[in-house]
Amino acid sequence: MKSSKLKNFRPILWHTFRKNLGLCIAYWVVLAVFPLRSIISVMSINQRYATPQEINQLKYISAYSIDSFLITAIALVFTTIVGLRAFSYLHNKRKTDYYGSLPISRRTHLFSVYTSLALMTIIPLFLSTVISVLSAGFTNTVAELSELFGIQVLAVLGNISFITLLSVFSGTLVDMIVSYSLVNIGIPIIILLLNVLASMLPGSGELSFFEYNFFTTTPYNPIGMEVNLPLVTIFSPLLAPFAVNKMPFIENIVSRPLPTAPHTTFHIIWWVILTVGMTVLALHLIGKRRAEAAQSGFAFVQARETVKTVSGIAGGMLGGFIVSAIVLDTLEGSAFALWYMIGFLMFSFVIHIVLQMVYNKNIKGIKKFLLNWGISAIFGIGAFVLIMTGMFGYVTRVPQASEVESVSFVGVSDDSINQLSIDEYVEDDYENDGYHTIVMTEKEQIKSAIKLHENMIKFAQEQSIFIYQQNYDSGNSYDGYEDLSDLSIIYKLKDGSTLTRYYTANYGYDYAEDKNFKDIIVEKNISNLKSFEYEKVKVEIFNDDGTCYNFYGKDYAEYFELDKQDEKFVDKTGTHLKSWIEAVKKDYIAKGEAKYDDSNPKEYISIIISTEDSVTDFNIDKSYKNTLNCLLSMKDLNNFRRESDEEN
Amino acid sequence: MGVILMIEIKNLTKRFDDKTAIDKLTSTVKSGIICGLAGSNGSGKSTLLRMLTGVYQPDGGEILIDGKNIFDNAEVKSQCYYISDYPYFDSGDTLKKMADFTRSMYSNWDDDYYRKLCEYFPLNRFSSIINMSKGMQRQAAIILAFATRPKYIFMDEIFDGLDPVIRQMLKKLIIENVTDNGMTAVIASHNLREFDDICDNLIMLHNGKIVDNGSVDDMKSVSFRVQIAFNRDVDVDIFAGLNTMNIMQRSRYFSFIVSGDEAEIRTRLSSLEPAFIDLSPLTLEEIFIKEMGGVGYEVV
Numbered sequence: 001m002k003s004s005k006l007k008n009f010r011p012i013l014w015h016t017f018r019k020n021l022g023l024c025i026a027y028w029v030v031l032a033v034f035p036l037r038s039i040i041s042v043m044s045i046n047q048r049y050a051t052p053q054e055i056n057q058l059k060y061i062s063a064y065s066i067d068s069f070l071i072t073a074i075a076l077v078f079t080t081i082v083g084l085r086a087f088s089y090l091h092n093k094r095k096t097d098y099y100g101s102l103p104i105s106r107r108t109h110l111f112s113v114y115t116s117l118a119l120m121t122i123i124p125l126f127l128s129t130v131i132s133v134l135s136a137g138f139t140n141t142v143a144e145l146s147e148l149f150g151i152q153v154l155a156v157l158g159n160i161s162f163i164t165l166l167s168v169f170s171g172t173l174v175d176m177i178v179s180y181s182l183v184n185i186g187i188p189i190i191i192l193l194l195n196v197l198a199s200m201l202p203g204s205g206e207l208s209f210f211e212y213n214f215f216t217t218t219p220y221n222p223i224g225m226e227v228n229l230p231l232v233t234i235f236s237p238l239l240a241p242f243a244v245n246k247m248p249f250i251e252n253i254v255s256r257p258l259p260t261a262p263h264t265t266f267h268i269i270w271w272v273i274l275t276v277g278m279t280v281l282a283l284h285l286i287g288k289r290r291a292e293a294a295q296s297g298f299a300f301v302q303a304r305e306t307v308k309t310v311s312g313i314a315g316g317m318l319g320g321f322i323v324s325a326i327v328l329d330t331l332e333g334s335a336f337a338l339w340y341m342i343g344f345l346m347f348s349f350v351i352h353i354v355l356q357m358v359y360n361k362n363i364k365g366i367k368k369f370l371l372n373w374g375i376s377a378i379f380g381i382g383a384f385v386l387i388m389t390g391m392f393g394y395v396t397r398v399p400q401a402s403e404v405e406s407v408s409f410v411g412v413s414d415d416s417i418n419q420l421s422i423d424e425y426v427e428d429d430y431e432n433d434g435y436h437t438i439v440m441t442e443k444e445q446i447k448s449a450i451k452l453h454e455n456m457i458k459f460a461q462e463q464s465i466f467i468y469q470q471n472y473d474s475g476n477s478y479d480g481y482e483d484l485s486d487l488s489i490i491y492k493l494k495d496g497s498t499l500t501r502y503y504t505a506n507y508g509y510d511y512a513e514d515k516n517f518k519d520i521i522v523e524k525n526i527s528n529l530k531s532f533e534y535e536k537v538k539v540e541i542f543n544d545d546g547t548c549y550n551f552y553g554k555d556y557a558e559y560f561e562l563d564k565q566d567e568k569f570v571d572k573t574g575t576h577l578k579s580w581i582e583a584v585k586k587d588y589i590a591k592g593e594a595k596y597d598d599s600n601p602k603e604y605i606s607i608i609i610s611t612e613d614s615v616t617d618f619n620i621d622k623s624y625k626n627t628l629n630c631l632l633s634m635k636d637l638n639n640f641r642r643e644s645d646e647e648n
Numbered sequence: 649m650g651v652i653l654m655i656e657i658k659n660l661t662k663r664f665d666d667k668t669a670i671d672k673l674t675s676t677v678k679s680g681i682i683c684g685l686a687g688s689n690g691s692g693k694s695t696l697l698r699m700l701t702g703v704y705q706p707d708g709g710e711i712l713i714d715g716k717n718i719f720d721n722a723e724v725k726s727q728c729y730y731i732s733d734y735p736y737f738d739s740g741d742t743l744k745k746m747a748d749f750t751r752s753m754y755s756n757w758d759d760d761y762y763r764k765l766c767e768y769f770p771l772n773r774f775s776s777i778i779n780m781s782k783g784m785q786r787q788a789a790i791i792l793a794f795a796t797r798p799k800y801i802f803m804d805e806i807f808d809g810l811d812p813v814i815r816q817m818l819k820k821l822i823i824e825n826v827t828d829n830g831m832t833a834v835i836a837s838h839n840l841r842e843f844d845d846i847c848d849n850l851i852m853l854h855n856g857k858i859v860d861n862g863s864v865d866d867m868k869s870v871s872f873r874v875q876i877a878f879n880r881d882v883d884v885d886i887f888a889g890l891n892t893m894n895i896m897q898r899s900r901y902f903s904f905i906v907s908g909d910e911a912e913i914r915t916r917l918s919s920l921e922p923a924f925i926d927l928s929p930l931t932l933e934e935i936f937i938k939e940m941g942g943v944g945y946e947v948v
Binding site for chain 2: 007008010011014015018019092095096097098099100102103104105106108287290291292
């Protein structure tokens, strides 16, 4: 028996398809170009008499290079155009009269149009994928293209659900198009600009695009704050598919393969839930929708007011930055806060006026208008104030020593942290190139690290009357602080969580001069010196006059290749090196780091001791008597050289 | 207990923002009749039709067709057909295509009758409807509507744009379906002359409320146009006691509308010893003007 609830589902499905047949054909033709290109590429590969492995590789590249970005974009544009047409029976009075009187329930009608739209978009996508997979020899690309197809289906369904819901909300086609554009663009702008504001906070780091975490670190970028594209596009069905890092398009932009990170899974789950949610809500509301809204106004005014508010916030935030940038040289301090707010209020007012004219076609109801504008202002300026006054203690959060398992300082190479510290390269050099890490696990070191962090926060509090802000003018990021590097402090807490704060060099706190930082470096160097296996080290001694002495532990050659000519500098017995390092230890423990003195550079000697997995780098002066005496005694052995002499 | 075959409108209300388009309207339309829906401009005729066909949802009250609520009820709607004041056709729609779609939507679709209707109304089945004249578009809508063999047909300003021949054909078609198949027709129009020869019942609306509602015969039997002349000078006060309206005097000649029992009126007027008297039933248009005058909507 035919269910009365689904009565006439099929006729409307076909009717919708037939009404859009012309557009469908155009869409199919455009989509067919991609697998066709793939097939031609594969055919040309076979003619080259390449090895089977090469052919497979080329087939893979050929099939996989069908522009996922373009195909997804075309599918989304198609669903948007056809969606606007297909749901226009809700927005045109004559259509509303005709379709509204047909013997089909409102829910069935809506769902039928939805299904028709989904099928006419997805079936060609499926065929295109199948042809691409087959042209590449099936096994080469089946997994990747299936995954891509899954994402495309989700993207298409997400967009259709969004259009369906907006159609139910809207009364006119113009309302629909305006709302669709504003929500797709407005919310990403808000989230992006909130990120920009948050990036101004001391400890938050700088923004970097096309990364996939927010306020966390990744193997690719262990320091800094990254824009989370899935978060930015969380309510933007038109943009969200391009934030999924399985898209070859995105991988091309960041020029490296991307892993399926947990947030990607979350992103996909979120869009599944949102898609289902929007569809269910649309099906629920269509029963309550006032048909007379057609060509009149929003069927659900709450939706209209929400779009207005969101757009007012987005436009206001954009305006805040634009006005501040025009008026101020740098976006900092109370002046920035003032001009940001003025810009916000001006732009959000203009946006509200424009939307009032678009949606309401008049400027009646001044009270309601002002209320709406006020809501935008409260949200927008409220968010600004909350962020810039420390974001719920984000700026001042420092864990207790008892909570901390270890603290890591991560710095960028060739700056102070490199000159002053022991650099412990983590295992994967490819992923961490350019970063130097000090890991502290000793209780006293952790306390010193916390104290240093507290001093940095205190510095921030002394800089501003009511807002926290690090210099945002990245163009002068190292201006005046050339000796400092960016510093990331990463706490690994006992509860398994991680707390990361990232301070740019232009933040201005000279942490290298902080006693706590020096203590940590000395402690760490002493700890390192104690742990050396003498047989496996390379020692480089630099005089300020440019001369350099190298010598090696007897087993060093096992780990590093040595030039034939350097073999004579190997301490074969190990006794000389052992006694020299013991002497360094003795002096270093007694005197600590020697301070470099510009006025008397001859007194300054820089020493680098390298092992397989670490580099110890420190300075000594004439007061390191044990070290110097030992060096002199080693000279008698004649197993080191003056490089500058040899060059001459 | 059998189902009551009729349209029941109970305490129906519809509001658009601050305006009440239909205000607590109650009425019934019996099955198998032709009911006219007349009213002043903006009186709520089209709104009422849209609610009768389930396009609009009432804000209050309900509409029952054969005892069932029509709103969002596909089963009830499959027995009804609505031709709006501007029938909708998309670009590229031909009568053939629309017939195919309508056939798939309505289980009572009658192919033989469709072909017969196509002979009645001379339209090219393969031409784009949107490019046809207003009257031909209406004819297309009429063909599609009647081919579904509806139990209830609702038509808004259906006679607009039709030439006199097609108008008469349409009237014939409506009467045939009502008498032969028990169809009920509800026709909204401001042109009451079209109602005169086909409507059994009439509902008159003004400002969303019913001004008059009943059978056309009953309406015509209580209001009359009187033309009366005297061979002496008389004052207009002579008609005091009669329920008169729109009295027009030219010397000893009077013309006016009077309501009441025909025999009683004749007796009263005869007692005034007129030289000439003519008592004729009002046309629906005159009845309409009279009723509207009663609610303050009159010719100034």
